[in-house]
Amino acid sequence: MMVSSAADAVYSLFNTFLTIGTLVFVVVMGYMLYHLVKHVRAKEVKGKDVELGELPASEGLPYKLLISIVLSAAVVVTLIFSTFSTLAYLETPPADSLEIRVTAFRWGWEFTYPNGKTVLGEAKVPINRPIKFYVTSRDVFHKFGVLSLGIGIDAIPGKINTYWTVINVPGTYEIRCFELCGPGHGVMTGRIVAVTEQEFKSWYEGGG
């Protein structure tokens, strides 16, 4: 199990794509290189050379190609369906989430909790409890990204986008901005600090 539910879903989908992609790459490249070598060395080949000015003659159905198309269609359908099932999971937040408003600005992150508590740069969150981020921006287009948690969603002025996850492992996770937003874009970082429910509670209800 990975550090968060979203990371779990996204990275296992990524691995599906990577496995199928690598397989396709190896087969196609292998086939191409094999035939390249073979046909560079060939002395006798079938058919006669096309002469200057000869137009393409009509040819029969390219069966090899049609079979390949059917195969790639099968791969495509697989990839689309696995995407849809991951999406369905990612886009169905549980009802009892902790709702945190994330406001991006040049150049930092502000977090507002349901009780009005507002912090800058570092958000403390409990583990083992769904957290739903409501992401927006105060100025320009940003992207709220915590790659290690499988989180990524655009922060757009005038619009609120949501993303949810359950974090399984306590720790500090780096937030970065993934959409160019001006000279401070590279240093627009923040942290998500995941702690136990009790620790979170005492922080959340306490003054600090």
Next chain:
Amino acid sequence: MAEHAHHLPASSIRRWLTTTDHKDIGILYLVTSLYFLVVGGILALLFRFQLADPSIKLLNAQQYNQAVTMHGLIMVLFVISPLAFALANYVVPLQIGARDLAFPRLNALSYWLYLFGGILTIISFFQDSAIDAGWTLYAPLTTSKFSPYVGVDTGGLGLALLTASVTVSTVNFVATIFRSRAQGLTIRALPMFTFTVLLTVLMMLYAFPSLLAGIILIASDRLLGTVYLSSPEGGSLLWDHVFWFFGHPEVYIVLFPALGVIAEVIQASTRRHLYGRNAVMIAMTIVAVLSFLVWGHHMFNTGINQDIRRVFTITTIAISIPFDAIILAYIYSLAKGKIRVSTPLLFAVGAIGVFIVGGITGVFLGSNALDYILRGTYFVVAHFHYTMVGGGLLGLIAGLYYWYPKMTGKMFDERLGRIHFVTAMIGFNLLYFPLYIAWQTPRRVPIYQPELTIWHQLATVGGVIFGLSFLIMFWNFFYSLRNGKPAGNNPWEAFTLEWATESPPSPGNFPAIPSFSGGKLTFISTNGAHHHLAEATHYSVYPLAVSLGAFLSLAGLTVHQLLLIPGLIVFAISVVGWARERFIAHEEPFGERWPFEKVDRVKLGWWTFIASEVTLFGILISAYLYVRAASSTWPAPGEMLDVWHGATNTFILLTSSFTVVLALASAKADRRGLAAGYLGATLVLGLAFIFNKYNEWRELFEHGVTFSSSLPASTFFLTTGIHGAHVTAGLLALVYLIYRAAKGYYGKDNWEAIEYFGYYWHFVDIVWVFLFPLFYLI
């Protein structure tokens, strides 16, 4: 050999400044795009050095953003596409048996607009700041609030000149490929390169007006104060739709000519026609159409509607099926005959190999779920460099080697060519593959996670090797110009038509008229061909002069105001000079013209141009409807605008369409004076329209309704303002027509100019017929 006598030698500067010969212009495009390749490459090396060690301060953050932005804009818009059009310029007329492009002067105009567009864009570096918001120009970062630099305006105007260049090219290539083919050369039998160029220009026709509309929105917000991109109702999402409706087709626009080159090289190297040729052509056509239905995958993270995102996931992943068909057909073609290895073949195969990597990783980005984490990371950077540099640029480099003997008459040094190939492939993969591994790096940052440093250092080393490898090519091409072995007509023993004439071909291209009417190439009527050749014109100073005028006028707006007036004067004089110049463009009396047998060349050109205008207004009107739908309140009809102004203007404009029809009918009936009279009536009506509009705007301004007062005001002023500019341009043309009509110029033997003007005028009227209800009545 009369045509040689008045043809200027290659050493003549006048030749290169005034040429309208497609081959010369091809060479100009080639040299210029390679120059911009060096500029874009140096910018890339600058930020790659910065990335190799984030602790050094080679570029500050602002400079860094300019470098990545301009690198992207230059490489996509000023290098890859123009390099493709260098080849297309040179090769397409030869492949289809044409003497030149359909409109030789317009072709020169495309080139000069491109060059001056590039110069203007680069000048912005020497002002306060070049464009710094990424090549995707995301809003609202590009608004003057967040990017308050005059250089950004200059760069935007440079891009506007480029879109003008592209539009002119599009018109030219559509008319040429449809109207100037040799007999028997059907669309299905078109050489693969020409076919891909045809699809490319058709995509350009619908994609570039969207970029132009986008530039208009940015410029209008920045210079006039409209609020399209700064308001939350428009803003980021409006820009995303407008930009990516252009942006995604654009990536196929830069790729397709390279796919055509690769097909030609494989065919020549195996001496066989492509395997599954018809299927490949169908697959390419499907990609071209689908390219307009996948833009939403660039917006997966923006929170647009869930179902729409699923549709875009399907279209984006499914577009890989026709791509698979194309690439696999290429690979199967390699196994058809004995392969003869040459530098072009190596680059073609190398391009296929790396494109496969780029294509497979592209499927990842088509998945909405994966895009949540991948968007904005180096995964995207690695992917599109594998496709656009790998498939696109390397494919075109194959074409450069392939057609170098045709262009120069000399063979390049094959050994140096292979050394270039090996170093380029090593450099390329060392540069871009580590970026996949370091994928967690955010795009466009000078500072990143320290644990990824080693991969960025490897990439920088790869970048240096990749960049230096091109010096081998430059040296090879330069050296071989003098010292290369003579190439002969057909060094590759290829079978397409460009190899059936001299290297390089003389003006007029073929010693006789090529024809495929018997299913095989024959040459007919030598004498007639020479007779035609002597008549055709190959030089005009006006394309350069018009472009220079446009350049100076635009530079007058943002670089130095003293340039404005001279620019406008040069522009006006050269436009009139252009119209008055006697220029003979050759067209064979017969040829393969399906499906436009009955539409003459100029008419087809006009229709193509108007199609691009339809798209421009389509996007502007869509932008208006978009922000209106996103707004919670909007003034009721009659509340902000006076319906009577609109109604009067509708009446005036429709009447003026009627008078143009009467002018044409009079000219056809040879009633020359009456034709002039009706044209004059049209001018009066047009002026009345403008005057009425002036009053309407003045009243609005007096009531405090200005460009910047609200979205309803912004959309009204910009959309009807662009329309008004079209009316004004039409009136200027009309003044010229009236001047000539008054001299009795238009009669039953000479009425085409009125007809062509009529198309434009009716189009402008029809646009108003849409604008009136959209803005005044609902």
